[in-house]
Amino acid sequence: MSVPIIEIENLTKDYPTGFLHTKKKRSLDGLTMRVEEGEIFGFLGPNGAGKSTTIKLLMGIIFPTAGRAQILGKPVSDVSMHREIGYLPEQPYFYDYLTATELLDYFARFHELTARDRRERVQTMLRKVGLETAGKIQLRKYSKGMLQRVGLAQAILHDPKVVVLDEPMSGLDPIGRIEVRDIILELKKQGKTVMFSTHILPDAESICDRVGVIVGGKLQGIGTPDDIVGAKAQGYEVLFEHQGAGNASPRMAKATRTGARYRLQVSEEDLYPALDELRQAGARIVGVTQMKPTLEEFFMNLVSADRAQAAAVEVSGK
């Protein structure tokens, strides 16, 4: 049986609002979930869904209104457990009077590394995040993407067992995103547990073992990306080429032409009869793709439903 590394039970967070702080806004509503050992867990949700709130609660930056959370079997209030944790805040900002080398050295000191170990680790991390030539530049001269890379470096500097990243792909160009994805996959290979929040769904879908989707402070689904969206195929798409007229058979007439090729969507039961018919009509089959709903579609449906519900509540409130 897998070991839970992060355990969250009924975690709730209310923020006081209004001039006298008499009103409350619920940012997180009874969140219960687990992140297992050695997995990459993607925490998905639109802006304001409660992703960062959850992560801040885990890191002890804010305190819960109700519920509890544990990391590595210890309550999140226990700072000694932070030796085994790496954390990248959302849109990180660091002491801008320091260079990247000085900042990493500063953070490494809290992990009781020797001066030699610190020097080596700092250089290794700067290389890993592609900042080896910028290590001596003050952080005030760094771009947003470079700060994100320094943030990632400080999160994994001390070789933690658990890495929690809040929007690690944010502010990065496509190459940077791929590099971060590779670092996350490398951490998994090393046996680390990685939890990261994102709204870049294709990234989550491609590297996460499991994902949790949170909307309006409530967990809407948790499981593998396939579990979440429903693994069952919703039909197939047949891609084919044909030299003659596009209406040589009844099914061919239904296909959509894109350039020199045709695309035809068929149900699972109709796949083989359709292929036979297309071949007999002289078509050359180029490919057959299973059609599944993407995480993005699932996500968009949830968000739309939540917004519609929020609008309905607002209208009825009037």
Next chain:
Amino acid sequence: MRNVGIVAWNTFREAVRDRVLYNLVFFALLMMAAALLVGQISIDIEKTVIISLGLTAVSVIGLLIAVFIGVGLVSKEIDKRTLYALLAKPISRAQFLTGKFGGLVLTLAVNTAAMVAGLFLVLLYAMHTLERSDAGVLIAVYFILLKLALVVALAMLFSCFTTPLLAILFTGGLYISGLFVEDMRTMHMPQMSEAAQTFLHWLSYLLPNFQNFDVMGAVAHGRGVPEALVLHNTLYTILYCGVLLFAAAVIFSRKNLK
């Protein structure tokens, strides 16, 4: 303790790289040079004027640094969110606060040392020699430093639960009240009710007593400072700062960051 030292050193490093600080120290040295001019037109009391003005410059510049940087020590880290990554390291909030306090006191000590070196240079230039009694200046400077430590602790406590502007006002208000603590104790006002007088009397013991730290006049006139006062002020500062930092740590440990 190790964590406190790491944060303190970084706080000191931040201050050292801040150009505003150099401007303030430069301003203090300028005031001392001005004391030289004023001293030249003060017949027979040139030395007294130089020491008085010099120590005042050290105290005022130190107070400005203690209040304004002290208030920003915590609030700036919260506003800029530099604290987030730090709090994910194995360090408690109380250690962070104590480290910040230690870092600023270290900064003040180094700045004060630089300013006092300037003061002694001015004295040497004006009097052509230094006397044994001039060592009294060092005791006055030590008291200024103790006072500044108290002010930093006050500023940090207020900045833990209120806005920077209010924290500056509260710290400034308490500092000014603390300059009249002895007067509050001895003041006799028949028009006040007995209850109000008792309240004022007890309040005077709660307020930080900054009056005890002012020995500038005595030192400037070459009078000695009793050893008992040195011990009293040292213990008083340690105890008072301890209480203030403990209260700040209790508040800050429960604070939800943004």
